[in-house]
Amino acid sequence: MFDRLGRAMYHRRRLVIIIGIVLLALAALWGSDVTKRLSSGGYYDPHSESVQAANAITDVLHLPSSDATVLFTSREPITSPANAAAIVGALHDLPKSVVPSYLSYWNTGQRRLISTDGRSTYVTLELAGTTDAQKASALQVVKQRLAELQTRGISVGYAGAQPLNKEISGQVSRDLKRAEALSLPTTLILLLIIFGSVVSAALPVIVGICGIVGAFAILRFLTIVTHVSIFAQNLVTMLGLGLAIDYALFVVSRFREEMSRTADVETALRRTLATAGRTVAFSGVTVAVSTASLVLFPEDFLRSMGYGGVAVVLLDVLAALTILPAILAVLGRRVDALHVPWFGPHHRARRLAARQSASATPVPSSGGFWYRLARSVMRRPLIYAIPIVVVLAVMALPFRNVTFGGYTAKVLPANAPGRVTSDALARDFPGNETTPMDVVVENFPDQQSLLAYADRLAQVPGTTGAHVAAVRGHNALIEVDYHGDPISSAARHTLAEVRAVQPPAGSRVLVGGLTAFLVDQLHSIGHVLPWMLTVIAVAMAFLLFLAFGSVVLPLKAIVMNTISIAASFGAITWIFQDGHLARLLDFSPLGYLDATDPILLLAVVFGLSMDYEVFLLSRIREEWDVTADNVNPGERNAAAVAVGLQRSGRIITSAALLLIVVIGLFATSRITTLKLLGVGMALAIAVDATVVRALLVPAVMRLLGRVNWWAPAPLERWWQRHAFREAPIAVLAAGEPPMGGEPLAALSDRTSGEEQSRIAENHQLR
Numbered sequence: 001m002f003d004r005l006g007r008a009m010y011h012r013r014r015l016v017i018i019i020g021i022v023l024l025a026l027a028a029l030w031g032s033d034v035t036k037r038l039s040s041g042g043y044y045d046p047h048s049e050s051v052q053a054a055n056a057i058t059d060v061l062h063l064p065s066s067d068a069t070v071l072f073t074s075r076e077p078i079t080s081p082a083n084a085a086a087i088v089g090a091l092h093d094l095p096k097s098v099v100p101s102y103l104s105y106w107n108t109g110q111r112r113l114i115s116t117d118g119r120s121t122y123v124t125l126e127l128a129g130t131t132d133a134q135k136a137s138a139l140q141v142v143k144q145r146l147a148e149l150q151t152r153g154i155s156v157g158y159a160g161a162q163p164l165n166k167e168i169s170g171q172v173s174r175d176l177k178r179a180e181a182l183s184l185p186t187t188l189i190l191l192l193i194i195f196g197s198v199v200s201a202a203l204p205v206i207v208g209i210c211g212i213v214g215a216f217a218i219l220r221f222l223t224i225v226t227h228v229s230i231f232a233q234n235l236v237t238m239l240g241l242g243l244a245i246d247y248a249l250f251v252v253s254r255f256r257e258e259m260s261r262t263a264d265v266e267t268a269l270r271r272t273l274a275t276a277g278r279t280v281a282f283s284g285v286t287v288a289v290s291t292a293s294l295v296l297f298p299e300d301f302l303r304s305m306g307y308g309g310v311a312v313v314l315l316d317v318l319a320a321l322t323i324l325p326a327i328l329a330v331l332g333r334r335v336d337a338l339h340v341p342w343f344g345p346h347h348r349a350r351r352l353a354a355r356q357s358a359s360a361t362p363v364p365s366s367g368g369f370w371y372r373l374a375r376s377v378m379r380r381p382l383i384y385a386i387p388i389v390v391v392l393a394v395m396a397l398p399f400r401n402v403t404f405g406g407y408t409a410k411v412l413p414a415n416a417p418g419r420v421t422s423d424a425l426a427r428d429f430p431g432n433e434t435t436p437m438d439v440v441v442e443n444f445p446d447q448q449s450l451l452a453y454a455d456r457l458a459q460v461p462g463t464t465g466a467h468v469a470a471v472r473g474h475n476a477l478i479e480v481d482y483h484g485d486p487i488s489s490a491a492r493h494t495l496a497e498v499r500a501v502q503p504p505a506g507s508r509v510l511v512g513g514l515t516a517f518l519v520d521q522l523h524s525i526g527h528v529l530p531w532m533l534t535v536i537a538v539a540m541a542f543l544l545f546l547a548f549g550s551v552v553l554p555l556k557a558i559v560m561n562t563i564s565i566a567a568s569f570g571a572i573t574w575i576f577q578d579g580h581l582a583r584l585l586d587f588s589p590l591g592y593l594d595a596t597d598p599i600l601l602l603a604v605v606f607g608l609s610m611d612y613e614v615f616l617l618s619r620i621r622e623e624w625d626v627t628a629d630n631v632n633p634g635e636r637n638a639a640a641v642a643v644g645l646q647r648s649g650r651i652i653t654s655a656a657l658l659l660i661v662v663i664g665l666f667a668t669s670r671i672t673t674l675k676l677l678g679v680g681m682a683l684a685i686a687v688d689a690t691v692v693r694a695l696l697v698p699a700v701m702r703l704l705g706r707v708n709w710w711a712p713a714p715l716e717r718w719w720q721r722h723a724f725r726e727a728p729i730a731v732l733a734a735g736e737p738p739m740g741g742e743p744l745a746a747l748s749d750r751t752s753g754e755e756q757s758r759i760a761e762n763h764q765l766r
Contacts, residue, residue: 053512
């Protein structure tokens with residue numbers, strides 16, 4: 001299959017490149033304004049009780065939506081005649097086409113809208129429009145109209161859904177531009193060091209551009225039919241460039257390896273896609289499946305990440321298997337053009353030649369650093385495995401004490417205007433009157449029963465009062481104030497007690513508010529999480545069995561990934577919840593983790609970890625297949641692991657280093673959520689690509705021995721018949737000239753003895 005793909009890419013290379021350029025241009029045009037169409041929010045289940053309560057407030061009670069909260073502060077009492085005249089006049093002058101309605105101290109008489117020191121008041125605004133873009137435009141007009149109050153000694157701050165969403169969106173866009181500006185030159189420098197060639201170093205960037213631009217075009221299309229979070233563009237950029245580097249590094253390295261064995265470009269390309277291409281395809285599918293599991297959640301934020309992740313991963317794979325091979329077919333040996341001195345494989349080859357000429361015996365190809373490391377580990381597997389597992393388990397311990405919270409203004413920097421205003425509202429106004437529990441009562445029988453219900457709510461331990469805020473027919477809104485932070489455990493307990501209060505006979509009650517949003521979000525995630533884990537585990541087990549013909553290796557891979565992820569979860573809890581390294585990483589500790597962050601990390605990191613597992617096991621399986629059956633099974637397994645690690649270790653660590661650089665730069669974001677994702681993913685990749693893949697995997701595979709490759713007889717027979725396995729190109733085309741080349745038999749003069757024996761053994765095995 002992949003051999004035929006390599007043949008097709010070689011013979012239609014120019015057509016493929018032309019089609020790729022045209023599609024890239026069209027995608028760039030279509031997706032160029034995707035950022036304007038992405039939305040904020042989407043963190044809650046639209047079918048949850050809290051969201052239904054919020055909808056009922058506007059749809060049933062016809063109360064104005066609270067789109068923005070404006071905080072007015074003065075050195076003088078805010079209710080002084082001068083301040084009152086200025087604020088009331090400014091609010092009255094706001095056009096109805098911009099602010100259809102608002103609630104203030106002066107048009108409601110509610111004392112709770114005045115701060116405890118009497119120097120501040122807040123006003124809630126309903127902004128005109130039905131979309132985020134329309135409301136954002138209305139908010140801009142409001143800011144322009146109210147700016148003149150600054151000249152009268154009244155400071156104006158903005159909080160609430162729309163102002164915070166706008167501020168977060170703007171910060172996300174700025175962070176994305178900064179990360180891109182830093183990551184591209186840094187990545188190019190590292191690619192030059194790794195490849196030692198300007199041409200080779202440019203190829204992963206080309207693949208990344210294809211994936212990212214194409215994914216943005218897909219996101220633009222999705223915005224027509226669903227809400228797509230603005231954070232999706234950050235994930236697309238991180239994964240798009242990072243995985244493009246992974247896949248291109250693997251394909252280009254294998255192509256150069258094959259070109260060192262044969263002068264025929266077609267043969268080298270076919271061998272490359274039959275081996276590295278197959279690996280990239282399986283790897284990409286595993287990452288795509290893992291990120292696709294996010295679509296199972298009802299929250300638009302997580303679903304958006306799933307859409308973006310799947311799109312960019314599959315497009316990276318497509319580019320790595322079509323456009324990249326077509327370019328390699330055109331370049332041939334010129335893939336090493338514009339050589340950079342002192343770096344890349346040429347420099348290492350010269351050093352190896354110098355060692356060989358200075359030694360009486362040749363340096364064996366299986367005597368490199370990674371080979372020796374694997375052999376050292378496999379001589380004492382328990383001595384390596386036990387301490388590593390203990391250390392990673394200790395890293396995971398902080399996650400036992402994790403506390404989950406909601407997505408609030410605290411994700412912004414401490415000095416951000418929206419954060420400053422939100423902190424002032426929480427600090428200067430009594431109780432939780434700015435964020436009460438909203439109790440919507442539908443179809444209550446009479447006013448007496450409604451008031452009795454409000455009295456029962458006011459008697460719930462933890463509440464500070466309850467009052468009927470609005471009545472429309474037989475529907476009403478009761479606001480319940482309470483002690484403590486809205487996301488605290490005390491507030492959650494109070495919410496449970498409020499929801500347990502007996503409602504009026506025949507009525508329907510919906511409880512909303514910030515605390516309810518968080519509790520319902522946790523319930524929604526907890527309900528879907530087992531299904532997500534099941535889908536990932538089953539899909540990964542099937543794909544790895546399909547790739548390697550073993551039922552043991554998939555289980556081992558899942559366990560290894562779980563260990564890596566658990567360690568990274570513990571680390572982010574220790575850093576972002578407990579506040580360690582806060583000054584170094586420049587963030588304000590939240591005291592909790594947003595409930596969606598571990599879910600997103602789980603999906604992405606599990607896929608990336610499996611990515612490296614596939615890279616490593618592919619080379620190990622390749623060595624296992626070409627080793628004669630009469631070799632002792634234990635030694636055959638050990639040799640396959642050692643040689644497989646030698647041939648993939650440098651590529652895996654190089655790819656991981658580049659991915660860490662790309663993702664790690666997002667840790668410079670001023671949005672705590674993005675910073676957490678950048679740090680968490682970088683830590684997980686660093687642990688997985690080094691400690692787990694280079695040390696723990698060889699140790700475990702040595703302990704398992706021949707069992708690594710075991711499968712029940714029926715499954716093994718099925719795999720032998722149906723799995724995507726590629727026979728060596730030299731055997732497939734024996735006696736036939738490659739199209740546009742010479743007979744493969746004639747290539748033996750330029751093929752090493754090691755390669756000829758490998759082909760012969762492989763032919764016997766098959």
